[in-house]
Amino acid sequence: MTPVFEVERLTRSFGGLAVTQAVSLTMVPGDRVALIGPNGAGKTTFVNLVTGHLKPDSGVVRLAGEELGGMSPMQRVRRGLVRSFQVTRLFPEMTPREHLALAILQRQGRTGRMFGTFWTMPDVLKESGALLATLGLESAADRKVAEIAYGQQRLLEIAFALALRPKVLLLDEPAAGVPQSETPRIDAALAGLPADLAVLMIEHDMDLVFRFARRVIVLAAGRIIFDGTPGDAAKDRRVREAYLGSYADDRGAA
Amino acid sequence: MNADHLTGAARPVARPRFSASADWIGLAAVLAAAGAGYLLFPDNLALLTRIIGIIMLVLSLDLVTGFCGVATLGHAALFGAGAYGAGIAAAHFGISDPVAMIAAGSAGGALAGLLSGSVILRGHGLGQLVLSIAIVNLFHEAANKAAGWTGGSDGLTDIAPTPLFGVFAFDLWGHTAYALGVALLLIVLFLLQRLARSPFGMLCRGIRQDPIRVAAMGAPVSKTLLAMYVVSGLVAGVGGGLNAISTQVVGLDSVSFTLSASALVMLVLGGTGSLYGAIVGTVVFMLFEDFVSAANPFHWLTIVGALLVLVVLFAPRGIFGTSVRLLERSRRR
């Protein structure tokens, strides 16, 4: 399958400290990849380099064959490289339905319209309604986001990104801060992501990584030290040393 | 709470809270208030017309401050540009048809909106506030210096609008000007109600709540804000044009820092982001000012100052916003 997302030898250093060193990865449609690594491994910098919020010193990022270097973050989003946020960033005074309508209108290039309302646009209503149903957000659809549960906000965060119909989705810790009782709903939402979408998840929660990812990339000190299946990652000695050590031991003990 | 939840799920698609019928009620209320004003102050229509002009300024400020979250102390630049636009068209180019003068005013306002928006939106926080003050003072000094065009500190005179639609002359008592003002206000309000609900209006509210999120969905933040500044200029310009027609003189005070600060005070007094708050705040402020400052302008300042402090501390949603909230609460009980 032709790759939809390619990163080649992406490098960036801050004042002599190489935070991202020759990082390369390739993803095809349908990929479910988790990017993990200990704190300070350079995950956030990597995301910012890819989304265009930071400029790399060298290296190339391609989306569906098109080079993204020199494009603004906005242009990258429009080409189909969308991210969600680790700390929920939604509009507290808008409802979930309004969020999705806004994202759909943005995708269609209709947010510049000064007349009409999405309430009279059947296609927007239908699509946003379907998304709300898929993610189980119908009961909260018309309440202000500030008033709905945090777990629902996390789901909306995912739905909001999906409404932009991305080719590649960067999910930044989708389950961060969600109470244990609500994680099954996040799991279900992740399992229901479109089959042809390439998803790169940045995550700390190893259980979630093992449930979701079919491939794991481990970043340590700005380098990729492992790229393979979750099962192999758990067995890999270097990975255990760099990151998983205590976790794997805990598991063994339990 | 839980019951809400269930009924919400049972309904197919809930209609928005402020539906079209609420818009019509709002327009009718404004029309009724205008009629009441006419009956209560038949000898002071000039004041009422001036209030309508300032309402346009405060509505226009609500678009950038209430909808988009841009704090500005320089919005009179847009209003003044509208007033001078209409005045100069009449005094120097012989364009004395009132409708054409209003068009000239809104064009002037839009141009000033484009100009001051592109300056003010470069700053953030304190820098933005200072840029807004600097731009209105720059406009003020420019209008003062270009006395050949603007009349400088003597004001621009020789503004003699021809009868409206060739029929209704602008009389000494200000009947025609007041009617024109009310009609313009209704039109502007009708259009702004639509703008507020439009995709563009939603995007602007999104920018106020979280500009980074808006950028992350691929929408242009500064371009959108600049567009809103131009729209805001159109509205302020209509108000300025109306003022030029009704008073037949344009003074430097229409591009002053003082007017800009007062407009902000009126907006917050009434409540931001609802359009109606702008109207309520302006009417209350200006009627009150007219009564109190006739007695002693400094007492007026003390009262406004104390009122502002109280509103900020106890009713940050303003008169309109707080009343709506209280009403909603009492209904729920």
Place this chain on the structure above:
Amino acid sequence: MQSVLSVAVDALAYGMVLFVISIGLSLTMGLMRVVNLAHGAFAMVGGYLASYAMRDLGLGYVVGLGLAVAGTVVIAAPIERLLYRRIYNAPELIQVLMTIGITFCVIGIANYTFGSTLKTISLPGLLSGPVDLGFRSIAAHKLFAILCGFAVAAALWYLVERTSFGVKLRASVDNTPMAAALGVRTKSVYAASFAVSAGLAAFGGVVGAELLPIEPYYALRYMVTFLVVVAVGGAGSIGGALLACLVLGAVDTAGRYLMPDYGEFFFYLAVILIVCAFPRGLLGRA
């Protein structure tokens, strides 16, 4: 040559008066992040108190100056406690409106108490004449204002860089929660800084009364100028405020001499250019 020099002296004196009044505003804005439009009102209160002490109580210049500073601090402290403390973390718009409200109140009350006329602060003999510098003579009060400016800058630098209060202050500016966690009583630091800021404003109001005359609308008339100084210099930076005052004093004074009929056009043009080029001020922290 002669005129160039006299413009330079005027610019320097004006700039230094601006500095003495605005530096307190800059420090509190850097520390508490509150846009305080009422800062000029404190300078005005200082001016009124000094004028009252000297003209109505017959006290001397130095005593009057001291009383003005102390009196303003006494007036400002409860305002900080009751009003400002509630808006330290509020959005800018709220801060702007609250402090405009305070300014309006002060103007109204000052006019009611002292009348609408201009208040003069009579200078002592030592400051009223010209001073001969050898090659030319300049007005003593301008020289005094310039010296006061440098003295305030030096004293503040010492306070911030060399005292334990300065350490707490800088810690609170950099990271308030962290400073609080380390045992700095940030509320006291805030209150003390506010008092120092109001006192400096009063001091500047009295010393600069010849250049910025005391009248009820003082607080509104120069509100913008003081804000501009902070925005151009960068909030919280002593060096930045000094630089901003010198630049703005020079632009404004030169503009008045060279192109009097343009008013403050070039002053505001300079402000726009500087703020656009340096969004955090000339020496503001990134």
